[in-house]
Amino acid sequence: xxxxxxxxxxxxxxxxxxxxxxxxxxxxxxxxxxxxxxxxxxxxxxxxxxxxxxxxxxxxxxxxxxxxxxxxxxxxxxxxxxxxxxxxxxxxxxxxxxxxxxxxxxxxxxxxxxxxxxxxxxxxxxxxxxxxxxxxxxxxxxxxxxxxxxxxxxxxxxxxxxxxxxxxxxxxxxxxxxxxxxxxxxxxxxxxxxxxxxxxxxxxxxxxxxxxxxxxxxxxxxxxxxxxxx
Numbered sequence: 001x002x003x004x005x006x007x008x009x010x011x012x013x014x015x016x017x018x019x020x021x022x023x024x025x026x027x028x029x030x031x032x033x034x035x036x037x038x039x040x041x042x043x044x045x046x047x048x049x050x051x052x053x054x055x056x057x058x059x060x061x062x063x064x065x066x067x068x069x070x071x072x073x074x075x076x077x078x079x080x081x082x083x084x085x086x087x088x089x090x091x092x093x094x095x096x097x098x099x100x101x102x103x104x105x106x107x108x109x110x111x112x113x114x115x116x117x118x119x120x121x122x123x124x125x126x127x128x129x130x131x132x133x134x135x136x137x138x139x140x141x142x143x144x145x146x147x148x149x150x151x152x153x154x155x156x157x158x159x160x161x162x163x164x165x166x167x168x169x170x171x172x173x174x175x176x177x178x179x180x181x182x183x184x185x186x187x188x189x190x191x192x193x194x195x196x197x198x199x200x201x202x203x204x205x206x207x208x209x210x211x212x213x214x215x216x217x218x219x220x221x222x223x224x225x226x227x228x229x230x
Contacts, residue, residue, distance in 0.1 A: 010222040017215055127153050156192040163189030 019034035062074040080099040086092040129135070130153050136146030162185040168178045178186065 014219055127157055159185050159189035160192050162186050
């Protein structure tokens, strides 16, 4: 027998599924209602997480019950947030520049470090690992196949990077054109990038199709259990 909370949850899920599917006939108020509720619930959830996992334990609690050092370290971000709030006033907006400069500089440093440590270095390491012939033989891959795979990955990485080389020299007619070899390498890199984007799109489409199948199966199971208990 379906418990009352399960029945309510199932009905709400079914209604919202229909509201989202109504977009198939075009943008309409029903779809907008579902989107607004989703955005509102998501914003409320993020606000609750920020309040109970960041503001209260990392700001309010140290300021009230922490040691002197903890109070000082907690007062610094509090003061920075107050400076940012001063941007609502045109006269006091300049006070927030120091805080904004710190946030932008810190964010840029984190992004650069993340790109180098999380993307560039792992990509170089993964490319090098394709040329580890002994490891390939250990998993049943021939050395020739492993070497060929490594060359494809290496050339794909190099040509893809060359595609983003925007240095060019002016021609007699005033047009800008890259060096011939770079232009050819960039064209090959465009092919690798297109294959990559196609694979990513296929993965996103497969994930969306899986979610759709799961939602339809959930609705079918809900009605099967509902009418099977009456």
